[in-house]
Amino acid sequence: MEPILSRYIWTNTKRQQLWILLVVGASMIPYYMAFNLPKLIVNGPIQGEGFETPDATQTFGNITLDLPWLGQVELFQGIPLERLPMLLALSMAFLALVIVNGLFKFYINTYKGRLGERLLRRIRFALVDRILRFPPARLKALKPGEISSMVKDEVEPLGGFTADAFVQPALLGGQALTALLFIFIQHFWLGMLTFGVAMVQVLVIPKMRQRLIVLGRERQLTARQLAGRVSDIVTGIDTIRAHDTTNFERADIAHRLSRIFRIRYDIYQWKFLVKFLNNFLAQLTPFLFYSFGGYLTIKGTLDVGQLVAVINAYKELPGPLKELIDWDLTRQDVQVKYEQVVEQFESDVLIDADLQSPTPDPDAAFGHPLSVRNVSLVDDSGSLVLDQVSLKIETGERVAFLGPSGSGGGALAEALGRLVWPTSGNILAGEHDLLHLPESLVGRKISYASGEGHLFDGTLEDNLLYGLKNEPRVPRVYTGRARRLRDWEVMEAGLSGNPVFDLNDSWIDEAAIARHTGEADLLSSVMAVFDCVGLSDDVLDMALHTTLDEAQRQTLAERIVALRAPLAAALREAGLGAMVSQFRPGCYNSGATVGENLLFGQLTGEEDSLRRIVRSRFFRELIFSDGIGEDLFAMGRAIAEITVDLFRDMPPDHVFFQRMTLMRPEEIPDYTALLHRLEGKSFATAADADRIALMRLAFYYNERWFRFGVLDEALMRRIVEVRGKIHAGMPDALKPLIEVYETGRYIRSATLLENLLFGKVDTFQSDAERKVRTVASEVLGRDPALCRDVQTIGLCYGIGPAGRRLQAVQRQKLNLARAMIRPSDYYILNQPLTGLDAAARRKIRVDVVDFLAGRPDRPGIVWVTADEADVDGFDRIVRFENGSVVSDHYSETFSRESARTEGVEASA
Amino acid sequence: MMCMKDEVQILKAVPLFARMPVQKLRMLAFTSERVHFAPGDPIAREGEMSSVAYVILCGEAEVSAPAGVGSTVSGLIGERDVIGESALLCERPRIASVTAKTEVVALRVNRDCYMRLVADCPHSTAQTIRLLGERMNATLC
Structure with a gap:
């Protein structure tokens, strides 16, 4: 990437920069006219200059240009106006100028903002684009937290600077030079004096700011590392807790923050020192004017008028000068930021953008077989993991790479999947090196899966079909408003150097998938691979x-x-x-909570509904008159006692609290106090709030789950009795709060299974x-x-970031299925099911290999395994040891004719 | 009906848990689940990876270990016996299969919970080590 920010900005925005410069120049005319107008209004119509007689008139709007050689040219003669009309005309002109100036400002700011945003978008995209094109070795060194902080935060200020990169210095420089020129015209030596001090300011201050830049760079680096570290902590939180290293992490964070603090404090000190010096120099010039200029005036070599003019002209100088110096500081600051970011995204080797184009060169072809030629691989630690291996894999072959972990089979599989690049030697598809073929060919003709594939946050289906989204296949058709929005998106993408792919197009070639799996449609294909x-x-x-x-x-x-x-x-x-406890009006359902049993239904709005029901007059009368309230109260009290006793000494973030659904950790002290308050009190004498709190506990209690022994058969019978009374007398106002279990009714707040069963599965069985x-x-x-x-x-089940809502085994299965559903010529399956036990692994392996071998295109299949017993059913077994192939033979059942391979060509 | 209190009494009689304070045992019972097996239901399968052990609360089960595995496991087991207790300590495949002979009610103890409880209970850790030592001795001799 271009290392200098200004050049990067200029290359990408020069036309816009020139345009905005022009507009800013044009905006100066009404700006200065507005300055002059108040003087004309006050002197003319208000004070009466030129309107000495009642019917005197003055010309309004006369435009005369003073041009060299041509003399005065009158463009518009003007209109003669009397005093009052003149006042009105000038005031209207003032208003018009205010509006024009405002509009100019609005246009310029919007234009600049848009320019900056486009550049920001361009840089961000370019950075992510580079990540997508990094070679594998480079990717290993990347820290996700730092990289995302760079793309998101660190480049942000570059956008704001873009619009001012050229306009600002031109404008401020122009203003400063004009003021300086005016002083020179008045008096040469005073001009030289001003120039001298200005030069000190312009040259010395930026020098002093060098240190600020160094500090700024450090600040950026440390802050980025902090971001990386925080993201590391979040990802590794389980490991940290499991190892009790939270305090070590605290120490690390505190140490980093202290360093950042020191740097930032240092920055403050320097910044204000420089500011002080800058202000001092700005004030030094007037001092020289008064002393030196005053001396000259007294001596008689300078007249008073000139001195006053010089001092007035000087007033115009420090402003632009200071802003210019500030601009330079911002420039250096963003340049540093830019350099720092660009440095991180540098790479000696970058995958050629053309190789990643979705529609490749039509002449490029993917040949067969897949030949590995003298491939060696050296890992990051410098040890040789694959030593001069050569072999060929034909389509239609089922090959097992057998060998213990680290023996070379896995490494070769990674090379075939392009996860690593060979240190020497090459892998060819027919005649062409895999690394020089377009990814749109290689990435589709070879499918790779290991036990560690990354899953993305999204649904199960999104992840399974991920490998099929290689290029937009069927464009989405837009109409009306959506069409206009899409056109705008395309235009803007072009202006920021972004691609115009539409995420809403259909990216999946359903017909090809159906051909591949032999199923009628996408859903059946999905279920076939999941099977x-x-x-x-x-x-x-x-x-x-x-x-x-x-x-x-x-x-x-x-x-x-x-x-x-x-x-x-x-x-x-x-x-x-x-195994299922069905909802029956006359029976207690032991799979459901006490509350669900009492109401014989589910609450529609959970806590809020419960509160309204419990506080209702109907419910209060019922529990008081019937005595069930007393039972629930006693039950809640027992539950509270047991729970408080269990969790009393647990820290609130302890994982065991996840199993306690009746109470939140922060409620333990409340219930401890409540139990204390209730000592010696009964249902009748307890405070209302305490009664409700305990009954609430009882409401969510289920004897099957908690086994506290607080709910016996007799009480269950009582609950069912009260249930009848509740439904007989329930006021209409409360009815919408409960969804009653009725055989013909779908219970909205229950799961699909509960609705199908019209009951609960007895998990006890x-x-x-x-x-x-x-x-x-x-x-x-x-x-x-x-x-x-x-x-x-x-x-549609959301699997969570990195598939965390799935079990490890489910993640591996999904990752394998994601490779299987892709129509490819070769499938490289690198120990994809390490999380399963041998028997389960074998069953899935046989099914997967059979499925793939039965595809119409007869793909080649490579299965890497460390298990000697796990190689039945393969046509060929390649055995690895210490990075070399030690044997390569075909099984007896495999027909030699169908394999056009000679097996091992050379093994070191 | 059996409640948590009864479960704690049974856990107390299991050698592996015997030295744990009652408070911890109560928590162990709380974090475990009760399961019911019908006669003939498999409780553990040989070779299967598992991170849970079962403490039989009532009923009888039959252990069938493949030939060559230590003599400590085989035959009939019943109340207070533990199935797959090594799963509480480390990740190993089950060494024997266990099938419910009568109706079996068992407490399913989870390794993660057990480990967390043992971690801050030195008595229990010492007891576990002593027990393991005895078992090693028994197998080696």
Whole structure:
């Protein structure tokens, strides 16, 4: 990238810079006219100069230019006006100038702002673009936190400076020179004197500011490192807590902050010292005028008029000079920032932008086989991980790279996936080096997956289809307002050097995927690969545990409710009836909370609804008259005692609190105090707020989960009795707060599974969830359309940043599935399932390899494994040891004819 | 119906937890889940990676270890016995399969929770080490 900011700005914005300079120049004319006008108004019509007689007139608006050689040229003769009309005309002219000046200012500021924003956008894009083009070795050294802080914050001031980069010095320099010239005309030596002091200011001050720049650079560096460190802490918080190194981290942060503080304080000291000196020099000149100029006047070599004129002219000088020096400081400051950022984004090697173009050179072709020629790899620590390996992989071959970790198979797979570049030797597709072929070919013809692929924040589906979004395939059609907005976006993107790709286009070639998987459509393709890696059940699970939103509910609710009866029958048939506690008006449901049982329904707005119900007159009368209030109160008290006892000594951020859903950590002291207050008191004598607090605890209690032993059969029966009374006498005002369990009704605040079952799975039974889900999925399967809708909901599950909401094993499976769904010629699968046990891994491996081998294009498959027992079913086994291939043989079942390879050519 | 208090009594009788203070045992019970196995249900499968152990609260289960594995595991186990206690200490595949013979109610103890509780309980740590030492002795001799 261009190392000097001013040059970068000029190259990218010269036309706009010249235009704005021109506009600023033009704006000076009305600006100075507005200065002169008040004097004309006061002297003329107000004080009466030239209007000595009542009918005297003056010319208004006469425009005469004084041109060299041509003499006076009158452009407009003007209109003769009397005193009052003249006042009005001049005042109107003043108003007009005010408006014109304002409009000029508005235009210039908007224009400058836009110019700056465009440049900022250009720089930010260029930086990210470079990251996308870094070679693998360079990427390893990058710290994500620092890089994002650079792209986001550090380049920000560059935008603001852009518009002033050339206009400001031209303008201020012009003003300063005019004032200086005027002083010279008045008196040569006084001019020289002023010039001398100004030069000291212009030359010395920036020199002193050098140190400020050095400090500024340090400040930027330390602040960036701090950002990197903070992001490191956030990412590694589990490790930090697990190792009890929080205090070490505190020390580190405090140390960094102290350094930043020192630097910043130093900056302040220098900044104000320089400011002091600058002000002093500015005031020194008038001192010289008074003393030296005064002396000359007394001596008689300078007349008083000249001295006053010089002093007046000098008033115009320090302002622009100071601003000019400030501008220079900003320039140096942003130059440093720019340099610092650009330095971090420098790289000796950068992938050629053409290689990453989405639509490649039509002549480029991806040949076969994939040949590895004398490839050696040296890792970052300098040790040789692959030593002169040569081999060929044909399409249609199923190859296992076998060897313990670090033996070379994994390293070669990484090289085939272009995660690392060979230190020597090369990898060819047919005749062409992989690294010189366009990425749009290599990246699509070779799919790579390892156990560590990164997942992006988004839905399950977004992540699975990520590898298919190589180029916009079907443009989105816009109309009306959206069309205008899109046109504007395209124009602006062009002006800032950004690409004009539209994120809203369809980026997925659905037909190609369908051909690849042999399925009818995208959803079936997705489910087919998920079946292979064993994720389909998880997808269903995610869907079943979702609480549907309004739109989903509208399409699904009725069909789900209709499935309740068949599902219940199917569960009974499978002998699983006992695994579900259905909602029955006359029974206590042990899978639900006390509150849900009491109301026989779910609250629509949780806490707020509960508060309104508990405070309602109806409810209060009921609990007081019936005695259930006393029971709930006693239960809540027991729960509070046990919980407080359990958690008394726990720090509020302890992970065990996550299991305690009845109380928040900060409430422990409140409940301790409450129990203390209630000592010796009963339900009748307790304060109202305390009663409600304890009953609230009882409300969310479930004996199955907590097993505190505070809810017995008799109380359960009582709760069911009261339930009847509640529903018989519930006032209309409270009804909308509760969604009652009715067989024909979809419960909005319950999950999809609870709605299907019209009950709760008894998690107490071992494996109940899985068994019930199997039957549920079988019943759902009878209605293919509904089944697809449910799967779609599961695919919308948000997996969180880096897929953190998934288990490690699910992440690996998803990563593998992401490679499988891509139509490629070669699949390089580098120990993709390390998190699974041997048996589960083998099953998925066999399914995945069978799936890929059965594709119409007969792709080549490479599977890296360290497990000797995990190589059945491969055509060929390449064994690695210490970075070399030690054996390479075909299995007996593999027909030699179909493999056009000679196996090992050379192994060191 | 059995409640947390009864679970704590049973945990106290398990050698691995015996030296833990009652307060910690209560927390261990709280952070564990109760599970119910029908006769014939598998409780543990040999070779499977797991991070949980089961303390049998009631019922009987059958252990089937492959040939060649230490004699400490095989045959019938019942109330207060622990299934897969090594999973509480380290990540290893299960060395034996266990199947419920009668109806079994067990407490599923999670390694992460157990480790957190042991971490600030020196008594319990010492007891665990002593127990491991005894077991090692038994297997080596």
